[in-house]
Amino acid sequence: MSSKPCCWVVVPAAGVGQRMGAQIPKQYLSIAGRRVIDxxxxxxxxxxxxxxIYLALSARDGLWGECEFADDARISRVEGGEQRCHSVLNALRALKHQAAVEDWVLVHDAARPCLSRKDLDHLIDTLINHPVGGLLGVPVHDTLKSVNAEGNVEGTVxxxxxxxxxxxxxxxxxxxxQALESAIHKGALVTDDASAVELAGFQPKMIEGDAGNIKITRPEDLQLAADYLSRSD
Known part of the structure; x- marks a missing residue:
C-alpha cells in the first residue's frame, strides 16, 4: 500500500427527506443563513x-446550482441512485477512475452539518494506517425498549x-x-457503509465522536443544529 494514501469524500445527497415535511430536500434548508449542504x-x-469530493445528486435536482460551492472545482457531481447505497456506489465507481484502491474514502451524510474539525482529524489520524477502516459513533446511554407492532413494550434491551x-x-x-457491490447484488440495501463492510467479513473500527454530530431528519433538528454550529470550532 502507498505510504501516503489520499483521502476523498463521498456525500450522498439524492434523497428527499420525507420526514422533514418540507417543500425542498432537507440538505437545501437554511441554518444560520446558509444551506445545510454548504x-x-x-x-x-x-x-x-x-x-x-464526489457529490451524488438526483438527476432532477435543480437547487445545487444555487449553492455556495456549486462551481468549486474540487467537487465532482455524479448521479444519485434509488437508495443511499446506490448513490454511494455510483460515486465510488466514478472515484475509482481518479483514485487508487488503497486510498481512503470518507462517506458523510449531506444532512449532517455539525461535524467538528476535531472529530474529522481524530478519525483520519486513527485510521490512516488501518487495513480496513472504521466510523465515528457514540455509545448508547439511554434505556432501550423492544416494542411490538401494536406499540406495546415487550422488554428492555x-x-x-x-x-x-x-x-x-x-x-x-x-x-x-467491492463490499457495496456484493451487498446490493445480494439484495441487501444497507443503510450505512459499515454494514456493507461487515457483510463482507470485516470488522470496522468504532471511534468515539461528538454527540453534536447530528443528522437533520425532523424539523426540530434545524434549531438544534444551529445551536451546535454557533458553538462549533
Whole structure:
C-alpha cells in the first residue's frame, strides 16, 4: 500500500427527506443563513488532507446550482441512485477512475452539518494506517425498549456494547466498493457503509465522536443544529 494514501469524500445527497415535511430536500434548508449542504461541504473543503469530493445528486435536482460551492472545482457531481447505497456506489465507481484502491474514502451524510474539525482529524489520524477502516459513533446511554407492532413494550434491551453509528465512515476505496457491490447484488440495501463492510467479513473500527454530530431528519433538528454550529470550532 502507498505510504501516503489520499483521502476523498463521498456525500450522498439524492434523497428527499420525507420526514422533514418540507417543500425542498432537507440538505437545501437554511441554518444560520446558509444551506445545510454548504455547512456540510465546508467541513471537508477546509481540510488539507481531503483531495476532493464526489457529490451524488438526483438527476432532477435543480437547487445545487444555487449553492455556495456549486462551481468549486474540487467537487465532482455524479448521479444519485434509488437508495443511499446506490448513490454511494455510483460515486465510488466514478472515484475509482481518479483514485487508487488503497486510498481512503470518507462517506458523510449531506444532512449532517455539525461535524467538528476535531472529530474529522481524530478519525483520519486513527485510521490512516488501518487495513480496513472504521466510523465515528457514540455509545448508547439511554434505556432501550423492544416494542411490538401494536406499540406495546415487550422488554428492555441491554445497551452494553451498543453504539449510535455516525458519519463520516472511512474505508479503503477498494474494500468499500467491492463490499457495496456484493451487498446490493445480494439484495441487501444497507443503510450505512459499515454494514456493507461487515457483510463482507470485516470488522470496522468504532471511534468515539461528538454527540453534536447530528443528522437533520425532523424539523426540530434545524434549531438544534444551529445551536451546535454557533458553538462549533
Amino acid at each position: 455547512h456540510t461541504l465546508e467541513r471537508f473543503l477546509c481540510h488539507p488532507q481531503i483531495a476532493g 441491554s445497551r452494553e456494547g451498543l453504539w449510535h453509528a455516525l458519519t463520516p465512515q472511512m474505508f479503503r476505496i477498494g474494500i468499500l466498493h
